Amino acid sequence: xxxxxxxxxxxxxxxxxxxxxxxxxxxxxxxxxxxxxxxxxxxxxxxxxxxxxxxxxxxxxxxxxxxxxxxxxxxxxxxxxxxxxxxxxxxxxxxxxxx
Numbered sequence: 346x347x348x349x350x351x352x353x354x355x356x357x358x359x360x361x362x363x364x365x366x367x368x369x370x371x372x373x374x375x376x377x378x379x380x381x382x383x384x385x386x387x388x389x390x391x392x393x394x395x396x397x398x399x400x401x402x403x404x405x406x407x408x409x410x411x412x413x414x415x416x417x418x419x420x421x422x423x424x425x426x427x428x429x430x431x432x433x434x435x436x437x438x439x440x441x442x443x444x
Contacts, residue, residue, distance in 0.1 A: 364398035367407050370421055374428065374440055387433050388416025 380396040406422030420431035
């Protein structure tokens with residue numbers, strides 16, 4: 346179960362949930378539960394289970410951020426052409442979505 350949090354940045358306040366919120370999306374793509382797996386942040390280098398990540402769902406798709414430095418570690422978006430996994434640094438995968 347995802348726990349809602351509020352994170353204040355400057356004057357704006359953003360709501361997010363923990364990494365468990367993307368378990369369903371990832372289970373449609375991968376066969377094992379990735380939320381318990383380590384995820385290394387490209388910004389600060391910290392390795393944490395994906396379940397500890399900050400997940401923003403009030404945007405097109407899901408934006409997953411590092412819980413330490415808030416750098417983006419993953420973006421997941423579903424489009425008519427497929428499900429896109431943006432892995433940062435310009436790397437992205439487009440996987441077909443079964444209808």
